[in-house]
Amino acid sequence: xxxLVLLLAxxxxxxxxxxxxxxxxxxxxxxxxxxxxxxxxxxxxxxxxLIQTCQDSLGKLQTQTVMGEETVPEMEATLKNVxxxxxxxxxxxxxGLYNTLHLKQLSEEIQQLHDTMxxxxxxxxxxxxxKIRTELQKFQEDVDKMYRKNVFNLETTREKLRFLNNRxxxxxxxxxxxxxxxxDRRMTNISAPVVTKLNPFSTSYIAGAWGHDTDADVExxxxxxxxxxxxxxGITVRFYKTYEDFMAARNHxxxxxxxxxxxxxxxxxxxxxxxxGVVYYQCYNxxxxxxxxxxxxxxxxxxxxxxxxxxxxxxxxxSCLDWTDINLSADDKGLWVTYATEANHGNMVVSxxxxxxxxxxxxxxxxxxxxxxxxxxxxxxxxxxxxxxNTYKEEVFYAFDTTTGMEDNTLSIxxxxxxxxxxxxxxxxxxxxxxxxxxGYMLAYQVYF
Numbered sequence: 001x002x003x004l005v006l007l008l009a010x011x012x013x014x015x016x017x018x019x020x021x022x023x024x025x026x027x028x029x030x031x032x033x034x035x036x037x038x039x040x041x042x043x044x045x046x047x048x049x050l051i052q053t054c055q056d057s058l059g060k061l062q063t064q065t066v067m068g069e070e071t072v073p074e075m076e077a078t079l080k081n082v083x084x085x086x087x088x089x090x091x092x093x094x095x096g097l098y099n100t101l102h103l104k105q106l107s108e109e110i111q112q113l114h115d116t117m118x119x120x121x122x123x124x125x126x127x128x129x130x131k132i133r134t135e136l137q138k139f140q141e142d143v144d145k146m147y148r149k150n151v152f153n154l155e156t157t158r159e160k161l162r163f164l165n166n167r168x169x170x171x172x173x174x175x176x177x178x179x180x181x182x183x184d185r186r187m188t189n190i191s192a193p194v195v196t197k198l199n200p201f202s203t204s205y206i207a208g209a210w211g212h213d214t215d216a217d218v219e220x221x222x223x224x225x226x227x228x229x230x231x232x233x234g235i236t237v238r239f240y241k242t243y244e245d246f247m248a249a250r251n252h253x254x255x256x257x258x259x260x261x262x263x264x265x266x267x268x269x270x271x272x273x274x275x276x277g278v279v280y281y282q283c284y285n286x287x288x289x290x291x292x293x294x295x296x297x298x299x300x301x302x303x304x305x306x307x308x309x310x311x312x313x314x315x316x317x318x319s320c321l322d323w324t325d326i327n328l329s330a331d332d333k334g335l336w337v338t339y340a341t342e343a344n345h346g347n348m349v350v351s352x353x354x355x356x357x358x359x360x361x362x363x364x365x366x367x368x369x370x371x372x373x374x375x376x377x378x379x380x381x382x383x384x385x386x387x388x389x390n391t392y393k394e395e396v397f398y399a400f401d402t403t404t405g406m407e408d409n410t411l412s413i414x415x416x417x418x419x420x421x422x423x424x425x426x427x428x429x430x431x432x433x434x435x436x437x438x439x440g441y442m443l444a445y446q447v448y449f
Contacts, residue, residue: 271327
C-alpha cells in the first residue's frame, strides 16, 4: 500500500521509484529518501509567471476587443464616406485616363499638331515655328521607334506632347494688342479686402458672381449675378451705375437674360463675368458659353468641345462646389475661359476667346488637376489657382503662364475671406482688383505686382 502511495506521489513529477521493505512484527518497514519528492519550486514559479503573462495578454486582448467594437463602426462609416467621395473619380479608371496611353492615340495627336503647323494663320517662318517643326519631326521618329521596339514610356511622351502643343499656341499670328501689357510681370501680393459687403438679395444666395465691368466707358459698371434653384441657375443680372450706388444698394436695374431658369440661354454656375457690356456665362445644361449683349439683347453661343460640365470637374479642394465646371476671366487684352477635359486627364485647360468673332483662338493644357483647387483666375495672361487653408484664409499656390507655357507651384500668397467656399473669383484690369463671391458676401482685393 505504501509503495502504491509513493508511486502516485512520484507520478506528479513524472518519476516513479521502487523501494524495498522488510517485514517486522507483522508490518512492512522500509527506508524512504524524501529528497526524491522535493516540491519543484522553480518549475512552479515558471508556470506561475507563464500564467500571469497569459492573464496580462488576455486582458490586453479583451481591452483591444472592446475598443475594436467601439471603433469598427466609425471605421466602417469613414470607409463608406471615402468610397462615396472616390466614386466621382471612377471615370479615371473606367476610361483609362491614367492608364498607359495608346500609341495610336498619340500618333493621331502628333498628326493634329502637324496640321496645326500648316495652318495659314501660323507664323511659319518664325524662329520658334522652325524649332517646333524640328522637334515635332524628332518626336514622330521617337514614336515610330516605339512601334518597332515596343519599349517606351508613354506618360513621359504624353507630357512632352502637351508642352509642345502649348508652344505651338504661341506661334499663331497675333494682333499687336493680344499680349497683355503686364504679361512680363507676376503677381506678388494681394491686399486685405478693400470691399466686404453682403449681397443685396438674401443670405441664402451663397453662390453667384459680382464685379466691375472691364470697360470703363460703359454706363452701368458694377454688377451682381445671384444663383437660385439649388445654387445652380440664374436669369437676372443687377447693374449699378456708380460705386456709390452699389455700396448703398440704390438706383439699380435688373436685366433679365431669359424668362425661365430652364431656358437654353439661362445661366448655369457662378462662373459669370461682364466684359465690355457683354455678360459671358455657361449656358444651361451644356458645355457651351453664352454671350448676352446688354444693349442688343442678343445671345451668341460657343461650344467648348470636351469640356466637363454638370459637376464632372468642379472646384473641389476643401469640399466640392457644385456647378463650377466652367469659369470665365478677363484681363486688359483678352477674354479667357477655364475648364477641364477628359483628354487632359481632368487637368485644367485655358482657352483664349476672341470677343468679336466669339470663337476660341488658343488653348493651353496645364498639369493642374481641377478638383485639387478651390478657384482660379487670370491676371496678365497668367492662370493663378487658390487652395483652402481654413474658413477665413485662401492661398494662391499655383501659376501657369500662357506666354511661356511654364508652371509654378511654389507660390504662397495669402488671401483673407469670410466663409469657406469661393463661388467666383476674377480679376479686373481697369482697377487692378480681384473680385470674390464668398458664401453670399462680396469681397474685393487690390493686386500688387
